[in-house]
Amino acid sequence: MRTRSTTIRLAIPVVALGLIASGCSSNSTVQSGSVDLTSVNAINPHPVADLKDGGNLRLALSAFPESFNNLHVDGNTADTNSVVSPTLPQTFAANAAGELSVDNDYFTDIQLTSTSPQQVVTYTINPKAVWSDGSPITWEDLRSEWQALNGTDSAYQIASSGGYDHVDKVERGVDDRQAVVTFRQNYGEWKGLFGILYPKADTQSPQAFNDWARNSLPISAGPFLVSSIDRTQNRITLSHNPKWWGDAPKLDNITFSVLDYTATLPAIQNNELDESYMSGLEAVTGAKNTPGVEIRRASEPSTSLIAFNGAPGAILEDVKVRQAIAKAIDRKTIVETFQHGIVDQPKPLNNHIYIAGQTGYQDNSAVVGFDLDAAGKELDALGWVMKGDTREKDGRKLELRDVMYQQDSWVDTAKIIQQDLQKIGVKLIIQTAPGTGLFTNLIDPGNYDLAQYGLSGGGALPLQILRQMYYYDPQNWQGNKSRIGSPELNTVIDQTLAELDPGKAIELANKADQMIWAEAHSVMLNQASGTHAARIDLANWGAFGLATPDYTKVGFLK
Template structure:
């Protein structure tokens, strides 16, 4: 599953901070070990819990108060909301830095693929597992969520199906603590249905469209983790998590986790003033300041967020022609963009050249069309877009496109480089910045852009988001905000998502990626650098990469 962010994220898995202002100086060396690959390492200052003192408050920052605590909903499909929920919500698997999976035994004692014809998965729930209101977690919670995300009832405003559109039924197993999921069509990423960026919610949230869409708008409902919401203050922009009295697992070392709403420009000052304990580093100037702050360590593991430029190809839009989108894509110097933004933050910065896999993930390969402004100009000529002064025209209409993004210096810097690239081939790019509030619901989802910049946040289950983003169904938008697609691409996605052989699925996924480039769907720009400034005495927390965190083991050294 992929979740979105209007901001340029530095460390999305931790919900710490945003990628903030511009380029900075050019002579700062990248942190030792800074690589543009994921899956090889994480950097969390690992310690045995015996080394940690009891108590303490972990202070983190978010950019806005949650619009909807239901992360399965279109309004709640946000990386920061997911970050706040992680200490509180069930997930089926834990992951390490290489994205290898182990069952999360706090919630499930066993998870098995028990049949392939038909595909059948059996979840055995930990008998001790209960929601924070004391209600047992049962097979009915799984059944209710499967029904809500199936897409059958369009009044559930879901962020994605996550494979539940392929589920035939969910049945009670040997008792209420066992669920048997039977698929009507194979689903390759079945392990990610309640893992990665996907949580299990109680049936009280997923049982009806009204509850799903609205019951968590003002406050979180029942949760089931080591932490629980202790207090919230929307006006002050503060959320405090404390111990869950009904938690059955290991007792957390921390007393509380506090999330404060801060503007991106306030993050580094808050760190240096000892007001927060961790912040993502997005610029060389931020890195220099953090490194010079007493008691702060820089931790580094490549991030799983990535920025992109997505085109609007809806019928009637100026970029409705895929050949035009491809020509424009070839005129954008993505290496120049990543060099400007990440030089000094990672060693040998490289653009991301795949829509499905991150650099370092198994399956990653370069399927891009390349930077070729001469070819771009030739193709624009052939499409009838002829230069008239500085800007091309066709049938009396100028080739002028509006690039929409969150008001952030780094997004603007990337857009300015693209603006210069496109001007060189006679395409005018206008930069149109928007506030964070309503960015998706009022601008991107309705398609009020010619091109748009935001971030996708990946997890170890990339196939689960193929239909979400790249599949096209005019009656089921999900994450395809550019309204671009084809029957051929849909067919390829269907094949990949149905393939239970991992090697064959990877091969199909790369065919999909190449087709996405050839459709002129979007241009991946760069992967987040993953530098994190953290209190030096904070253990088992920092730059996680693809690994999941154990919130019972996070704490401060004695």
């Protein structure tokens, strides 16, 4: 079983987003639904006795992993996560309601053993658990991962230090199979730590962390391991791990193929894929009408957004300019256009931390509510004057470059924004990129003004996103692609993460979210509709919602 709770995965949009491409068909019979999170999912559940022995689960990636280290800034994508999740240990697994339980394949017990004078969590490792090279999983693997991720050494190019920066030490317990983690500061979402565990070979030095899993995953410890990487065919194959000690998986293989989003529906129709996320009413309808295929739908913790680049020297460095631009983005029209026919009463997501239907969710977006007239007046007051069709200030034109994955739905979104910005004298230049290189070449180095992308993860542990995405640390931006924040916001984030009372943590999290909106760090678009096409004989796989897949129980019906 796998969990996606360690860090927020930056998704290449087609993978895990609900930004739905326009394709309104009057003859559509697709049933729409709510995007609010629920305690149900759609995976065609069956006992393993109903499944065939063997089989190959064929899935799609939008890009080849830049790194197989999901903890590294380059490997912090949904594609990497999809590949490595069946191959590595985790601490907890979630059910459809987002309730967490210890994954006993890897840990016999994980307990919060003290809260005073310091928070202490004790991890007892399953004595059968071994890495694929035969070496035991020990407390040293946890200690090494903490040392890599705690943020004290910037040579480790980490995606996030969230939670690990609260830890004071990791020590050996009663034996090598027990780790005692002592915190220097309380951390409310401690269950998210070590949510995906790499061997110490990956984390023992900055060079290892940055390079050991760059092109492959040499050592793993799940029911599957990476058995073949074919960069010519853009294909990755997972096979049984001969050292696996748990329930034997029903599948023989899991095969990932890199496909352009336009190829996923034809691949489903031609029986070249067994399951894929469907983006757009036309694609959903096409999949639904394919013999042997059904639509499985469950709301999921994946979102789409528009980030602003507020780095020093950037044209959007001034928060007041960002606020004006944010007010000129008609999020309601965008979401209604692209989720029409897929979601009942589509509406924008109005919180950076919580998902609609989740405890804690509230609308904090009023500070940048859509208002073209106000946006224009604010730019006037800031000295951006109209010269022809475009505003200028100090000889600089107000031209913004908007980068995104090369997909029609993202481009169509940008065109809606482009039309509204034009009305207030702002020129938007649309730039697309293939999945490979979108983050490493454009977004991560800050080579953009606006960026459209998606976030996948969080789920049952939503507060982890705060440290990774919104903390202001010019020495280590981690997942803060916008390079926007403040010491004041940092203080509230620290208070939120240190709060062990869930109700008080929610209050603090929403205070932080109000500050994030006021900073115009990014504007949220919509929550993913969670619409998947799957073969009707594929069991225990599909639209998981908040739940964690159990790869040992996935298979095809007899």
